[in-house]
Amino acid sequence: MKAILIIADGLGGRPSDMDGKTCLEAAHTPNLDELARRGAVGLIDPIKPGVRPGSDTAHLSLLGYDPYQVYTGRGVFECLGIGMNVEPGDVCFRANFATVEETPDGLKLVDRRAGRIDAGQDDLAAALAEIALSDGVKFAFKASTQHRGALRMYGGELSRAVTETDPHKAGVHISTARAITNDDAARRTAAAMNEFTRKSYEVLKDHPVNKARIAAGKPPANIVLIRGAADLPHLTPIDRLYGVHGAVVAGAALYRGVALACGMTRIDAPGATGAVDTDLVSKANTAIQALEQLDYVFIHVKGTDNRGHDKDAPGKKKFIERIDAELIGTLMGKLDWNQTHLAFTGDHTTPIDYGDHTAEPVPILYVGPNVRTDAVAEFGERAAGRGGLGRWSGRALPILFNYNNWLPKFGS
């Protein structure tokens, strides 16, 4: 038996999205409707009812973990997701190239994303390697997409109990990282963060990439701000829990990172970008190929959430229709439906009017030979509320695995 879990980020919506319908309800989704007809639907609270999920915590919960027990912060997933090695005891951060200007009383933030820089980031990252930190702290930095990157600190006692150097808004001075707990590890980490941020400005301010940006009228990427300190969570890998091995197919680093932390193998689909311009047919074909060797595949699609954050209802509807036609359509034609169970859901709601995550439950469908079908033959928020699966919290992946008889027994 094989299993596929598909999570469309920020899939859920509100009636205000499109004149009384959510984007999903308004979208033309004949393939998802057909899977709903063949299977069963319900409503899932990604974490629990009335909890507004982050993308990282929601994914941990949907994959079968208790985020209240295991979540340590986002940075470590970003580091893992862009291919950095992370060891127990390391502290990881999310990082931004940003634009600051000197003022009499310190560095002031001008553009938190350095004009969404899209060239030269690797050169800037390489230049950062000349920074030496005090007190034996070592680091690794890697640029990812646009202004984004990740920073790993290691060497000696470090702590994630620290604030940030990223002030999160332009027009104010950059923040000073401080220890949250009263111990040497937190103080040492905060000092290293402040030193790294300050020295990143010294290294980057006159870098040729930035001289060229200034000459072209673009904001220079002259500092690295860091946030989201995290260390490696103690996750028992999925392989150990269930005795099966799978892969993640995701264009966005965070989701690859969560899946890697859970023990999945990363498989990159050509043309997968983690954005709305992603190649969904390629992701489907990559998943089908991976299933020849592996037990299961987790496919993550990000564009739904991006369009929600953009408050772009027609764009979100259109991206859902692309998921239906290109991702689901390709899978439907190629999967062996006698030997496969599939689950499709979202990790939270991102309604158009709010443009950020909300806590409503999300529709979910399961389809395959062992699923007890229901009478619902369409896929959407309110259709799922009439589904035979009812409503529950988290654990979408273990529930999928149950249909394949992959769960260990608790008790005897």
Added chain:
Amino acid sequence: MKAILIIADGLGGRPSDMDGKTCLEAAHTPNLDELARRGAVGLIDPIKPGVRPGSDTAHLSLLGYDPYQVYTGRGVFECLGIGMNVEPGDVCFRANFATVEETPDGLKLVDRRAGRIDAGQDDLAAALAEIALSDGVKFAFKASTQHRGALRMYGGELSRAVTETDPHKAGVHISTARAITNDDAARRTAAAMNEFTRKSYEVLKDHPVNKARIAAGKPPANIVLIRGAADLPHLTPIDRLYGVHGAVVAGAALYRGVALACGMTRIDAPGATGAVDTDLVSKANTAIQALEQLDYVFIHVKGTDNRGHDKDAPGKKKFIERIDAELIGTLMGKLDWNQTHLAFTGDHTTPIDYGDHTAEPVPILYVGPNVRTDAVAEFGERAAGRGGLGRWSGRALPILFNYNNWLPKFGS
């Protein structure tokens, strides 16, 4: 007011059971359908969604306890269920009479069930009493059905953090019990287990019962293998939690044991066997008689699960029809429905194709004067998915007690 909880073990099924229907859906159950019509139905996850229940953990959860907090292992329930006294600090085991043969490098397991021995077990058990264990460890052994029995160790510091002497499969040497934790109690318990197992062979190998078995060409029951170490869980009794007292009517030892651990009184129904040949009319009449004195009765029926493990779909369907006609039919005619609430459910799903427990939610019905009725007038998995009670996890008994206004207030 009176209350009856009925759990049909392994009640749930899958569409593959019987040509698109579960055994329960395929069965002719006019009485359960009538109770569904008069009451309300829903789906219950015995432990929680995506958790594959054991019978012991599922029952603890349905009776209102958190098995993640209180479950210590199965052995203690088996000991209690066959009438042994268990004190705090004792360690209990499930035990098998088995057949071993001597080899140059130790005892090799030939038949884990000693040919499912069905006569002479009490004589063999009596012979074991002559075993003396070192280091002040005392024990009691009792045979139950066929090859099964239970062992209680007591006296001094003991621990359930031990492995087993039962290798769980024929053709290999018997296992050596080892301490899992690094402490004297665990080491002392493991040593006593190995000594008991070795000495059981010395006592049983030439026992007259076995000489007769060998002469008759049957495998001798020449050793006792032990597994499932458990101590008494810390359960606040139901009487203390809710101020009511009830009884368990169950033919199988495990379920009596769980109920006894929760504070119920054991009442044996004549002809109740814990198997498919049980007398279901007798169980109904025993329950009705018990309710003259007591507040509630928990009736456990095992045959559904047995037929599921046997992968016998017609047999499971037929046993469900017997439950409907003989157990439910008898109760319906004799209960005072103005003064009684009744709940009927299963402790897990045992689909025919898999022949073991799976994690799907199980249908449940509540009926009685305080139940808010719904529109569903049949009892089955998919009908329950349309029910007015929705879907939730565990606590079937406290929910039943609530209709009788027996619950204490949490907070004020």
